[in-house]
Amino acid sequence: MSQNQTQSSGMLLFAILLAVFVVPSSISGTAIALPSISADMDASLSTLQWVVNAFNLMFACFTLFWGTLADSYGRKKAFLLGAGIYTAASVASMLAPNALFLDVARAFAGIGGAAIFSCGSAILIAQFEGSKRTQAFAFFGTTAGIGITLGPTISGFILDFINWRAIFAVHAVVLTMVLLLATAIPKDAVSSKKFSFDTAGTVLFIASLMLFMLTLVQGAQWGWTNAKTLLLLATSIVFAIGFYLYELRIDNPMLNFDLLKNRTFVGLILIPVVASVIFVTLLTYYPSYLTGVMQLTPSKAGLMMISLTLPVLFCPILAGKIVSRGISARLVLFISLVSFIAGGIILAVTSQPGSELWSLAIPLLLIGIGMGLSAGLVDGVALSSVDPSQAGMAAGLLNTLRLGSEALAVALYASLLTSYLTDSLPSLFAQFHPSASQMSDWVSAIASGNLATPLKDITDSNLLTAIINQYHDAFIYVLNILNVATVALCFYIAWLLLNKHRAEQGISANENS
Structure with missing residues (x-):
């Protein structure tokens, strides 16, 4: 060059x-x-x-x-x-x-x-x-x-x-x-065929995803069983089915579903979903746990979060160097999945009110390493597994899945945490005979991480400790669900990639014989 x-x-x-x-x-x-x-x-x-x-x-x-x-x-x-x-x-x-x-x-x-x-x-x-x-x-x-x-x-x-x-x-x-x-x-060569864009498919897809995202955002405010929430969800599903059926009928689809027949590609684009489930949710909500349960100041909580985010700065470069020296990219990605699983499980085991901060930093570091090793690398490997003429479509699908799963994971975390606290806190506060609106205000405040809010109205030296324990239990409950989802996704990804790899080896062996 x-x-x-x-x-x-x-x-x-x-x-x-x-x-x-x-x-x-x-x-x-x-x-x-x-x-x-x-x-x-x-x-x-x-x-x-x-x-x-x-x-x-x-x-x-x-x-x-x-x-x-x-x-x-x-x-x-x-x-x-x-x-x-x-x-x-x-x-x-x-x-x-x-x-x-x-x-x-x-x-x-x-x-x-x-x-x-x-x-x-x-x-x-x-x-x-x-x-x-x-x-x-x-x-x-x-x-x-x-x-x-x-x-x-x-x-x-x-x-x-x-x-x-x-x-x-x-x-x-x-x-x-x-x-x-x-x-x-540089200017890139495009097809000499007359440009024909899939307008109807685009509208159906955007409408479906937009309504689904609105369901996630508004459902927490309206209630998940509210008629308006269910109507949004049902309409989203109708548009999604319409999009799928329409795309199968046309010659220039917005999404070529043959991409989803590529097991390697599907396995690889699910790795960012794992990152969304265990990394992005903690990036968003773990500071509330640190300031609430661990009683850290915001600045100390911010410093603690460096354990989670620091690996994202250097691990992508490290992964690139490892692969450029001949180590399989697939092996590096498997290591990232193991790191996600190990970090999530260790965090659930070591998290306790009053835990030593170093014991929490280790699992956060592992989860950050999982994110860092896969970030960037998975994009290149996934897009290299499809026909170059479909690289743009594949990149769009990858990033749609990545951001969509982030929104879903964050909404799921908030919903599960709020539901747990809504069920558990009223029995704790019943002895103080709060009004319904006051009870609602307290639960909402605690769910958002403001654990000391009820203490403005109640003078009880033991109440804060009880609230901390309730919030901790809620966090562990949600974290365990996220860990189960992480493990299930990782095993499914490994099944897709390893089975595909074995099939490719079998074809190669037959050709050589």
């Missing part, structure tokens, strides 16, 4: 990684700004939640759309279009006059973020081969991990020194740089 080609490849990779950094840092960093946004705009709680939810919802809905568009329209064009949408949405977020306007702007940012991940992955597949591809996806995973880890810290500093609007201004500036650097991305 000539020096000019090397420089061009480096610039291409840098442009994509810069964009990739913005997306997860926006997801993890925007939440910290919600109190400031609320104070500035006097927004209601439900409206405020959609500042984050609108982004996640649109990201999940449009990843497959962008992947398919990239294969048909051109990866570079689709990437630039998505980055442009994200840039404009960031400017709109910065200038938002009210919370509703901000919600809409964040929804468009989610659409652009989906393009960055789907089309960025497809570009890397097209432009890099062999060990270079492995290294590129290792950087991809590391950058996403840095964004997740540093997003809240960066946003916190911006909030302290400027204001919440400056957070979105930074996103706009960085993405403008991406658009300028993206000239290094």
Whole structure:
């Protein structure tokens, strides 16, 4: 490779990684700004939640759309279009006059973020081969991990020194740089056939996923057996069935279901689901356990969480180097699955009120290693297992499954924890004869991690200890369910990958004979 080609490849990779950094840092960093946004705009709680939810919802809905568009329209064009949408949405977020306007702007940012991940992955597949591809996806995973880890810290500093609007201004500036650097991305060849996009399939898919995500978000507020929740779920299922039946009938489907016949691909794209179940849920909710049950200050809880997030910074690069030296990528991924299982089980065993922090740091580190070893590596291996002409569609499916499973896992955790506490806490508080509204307020506060809230109304020296024990029991109950799901998924993934591997060996042996 000539020096000019090397420089061009480096610039291409840098442009994509810069964009990739913005997306997860926006997801993890925007939440910290919600109190400031609320104070500035006097927004209601439900409206405020959609500042984050609108982004996640649109990201999940449009990843497959962008992947398919990239294969048909051109990866570079689709990437630039998505980055442009994200840039404009960031400017709109910065200038938002009210919370509703901000919600809409964040929804468009989610659409652009989906393009960055789907089309960025497809570009890397097209432009890099062999060990270079492995290294590129290792950087991809590391950058996403840095964004997740540093997003809240960066946003916190911006909030302290400027204001919440400056957070979105930074996103706009960085993405403008991406658009300028993206000239290094070469034009990719697309099919000479007349472009024909699966509009009906796209609408059915987005409608189905959007309604399902709305069910998860609103179900916690309305109640899971509420008629409106059940209607949303039923409508989502109807659209999903319609999407499946329609895609089987057309020549240019948004999702070619032959992809799902590829057992290697299916096994690999389920690995991010495992990460969602055990890593993302802890990333989201374990700080509440640390401040509530372990009675750590927020700053100490943040330092403790480094045990979970630090491996995501260096393990993707480590995995890339290991694979480039001849170690099987599949073996590294199996090690990541074992690390997920071991970390979750050890955390359930060692977690107790008053536990030594080092005993909790070890399982968190193991779970973080599982995430770090698989992040980035699994994308490259999974997309390499499909036909290059379907790389965009495959990348879209991978990222749709990744973000969709994250939303589902986080909603499941919150639902299980709240349900457990709703059943167990009333008997604890019955002796104090609270009103129904007061009981509801206490349970809601404790479920959100504010364990000391009832102490404002009750003077009982033993009450906090009892509440801590109840919250701990609820956490262990949920963690055990997550561990069961993790183990089941890991065994299913191993079955898919090992059986496929044996079949390939059998074919090879027959050919040699």
